[in-house]
Amino acid sequence: MPRGDLDAPEPLGNDPSGYGWKVLRERTPKLITEVRDRHPYGPEQRRALDALREEIASGPMRPLGEDAPDRARWDRWGAAYFDRPWADAPFLWWESYFYRRLLGAVGFFTPGPWYWVDPFEYWKAAELRDATVAVPAAEERQALLLASLWGNQADLGFLFGAAGDLDASGGLVADDGALVWSALDAGGPHHVGVVADNAGRELLADLLLIDHLLRTGLAVTVTLHLKPHPYYVSDATTADLVACLRRLAAADGEAAAVERRLSEAIGGGRLRLRAHAFSCAPWSYHRMPADLAEEFGGHTLTIMKGDLNYRRLVGDRAWPATTPFAEVTAYFPGPVAALRTLKSDVVTGVDAATLSSLDASGGDWRTGGTHGLIQARL
Incomplete structure (x- = not known):
């Protein structure tokens, strides 16, 4: 039966053996310190960042300030969590709220000198400068799909908590890639949605995949869903898309041609950009508003x-890893595929033999960023 009731428990941040505890106790303080030290913020911003770090460590979760433009909305969302320890809130909820609070601390939403200045742009720009732009041949479409998947390793928030270099040595724990291509090859016309994650190298790889879909006619339109403002360190905004297009244009050969085609596609309406506010909400897609559900429902494939x-698609819950992906995504309004590098505990759709082998390996295959998956419910 469909798992629309979300009957598995939500991970919190109060289990010392859990991944959420590690993120709360290690990654968030480090990120606050890095943001503070990398910018010439004044006393007000520095005090606010220090206070946020102390609140997460030892104080109860506080609501947004009275002058926050979205105070009323977050007051409703956080009524069950405010004035309690951060660790007592669901992992997905408090992590989203952390980034909203960090933006508030540096004055991102307040008219003034730091208004709408991305506190994560320093890392995004450095990562994009170092990115190598290599365009696979048209017939190597599986390489494009895998590049888009493994590009997800370039998660700057993850790197704040990681040790050493990442690699893809673990391979795929589930691979529905052939099903994805089969669905795109069949029928049509196809209107594909791509819900972006990270800026920089990952978004570059996503753009190469989008160009392939449009250029080969596998999709007549592609809708690229971006974040309306900075979120989770490296999440892609429209400004990050522009930076990637400029990076492609500055490269030699086929990469520059990709930029021209994509820019023309945007101008002609074949590549459509969206930045829905729900993209930065602390909820799974089970709670998406009607207009977003209608848009996803209009995609041949999302x-x-x-x-x-x-995490938002399947519900950030402690599903048994063998729970079928199709069951936990049955609520989603249309065919959907996931391209993901594993960097948190939640996973579904892993067959029993593969799961047994992974668990016996003794590695952190769920959270280490060395394993990936392609899953589809078509």
């Missing part, structure tokens, strides 16, 4: 990129 979108 491709969800990355770890956070996967």
Whole structure:
């Protein structure tokens, strides 16, 4: 039966053996310190960042300030969690709220010198400068799909908590890639949605995949869903898309041609950009508003990129890993595929033999960023 009732428990941040505890106790303080030290913020921003770090460590979760433009909305969303320890809130909820609070601390939403200045742009720009732009041949379409998947390793928030370099040595724990291509090859016309995750190298790989879909006629339109403002360090906004297009244009050969085709597709309405406010909400897609559900329902296929979108798609819950992906996504309004590098505990759709082998390996295959998946419910 469909798992629309979300009957598995939500991970919190109060289990010292859990991944959420590690993120709360290690990654978030480190990120606050890095943001503080990498910018010439004044005393007000520095005090606010220090206070946020102290609140997460030892104080109860506080609501947004009185002057926050979205205070009323977050007051409703956080009524069950405010004035309690951060660790007592669901992992997905408090992690989303953390990034909203960080933006508030640096004055992102307040008219003034730091208004709408992305506090994560420093890392995004550095990562994009270092990115190598290589365009696979047209017939190597599986390489494009895998590049889009493994590009998800370039998660700057993850890197704040990771040790050493990432690699893809673990391979795929589930691979529905052939099903995805078969669905795109059949029928039509296809209107594909791509829900972006990270900026930089991952978004570059996503753009190469989108160009392939449009250029080969596998899709007559592609809708690229971006974030309306900075979120989770490296999540892609429209500004990040523009930066990637400029990076492609500055490269030699076919990469520059990709930029020209994509820019023309945007101008002609074949590549459509969306930045819905729900993209930065602390909820799974089970709670998406009607207008977003209608848009997803109009896609022939929606491709969800990355770890956070996967958590939101299946519900950030402690599903048994063998729970069928099709069951937990049955509520979603249309065919959907997930391309994800595993960087958190939640996973579904792993067959029993594969699961047994992975668990016996003794590695952190769920959270280490070395394993990936392609899953589809068509």
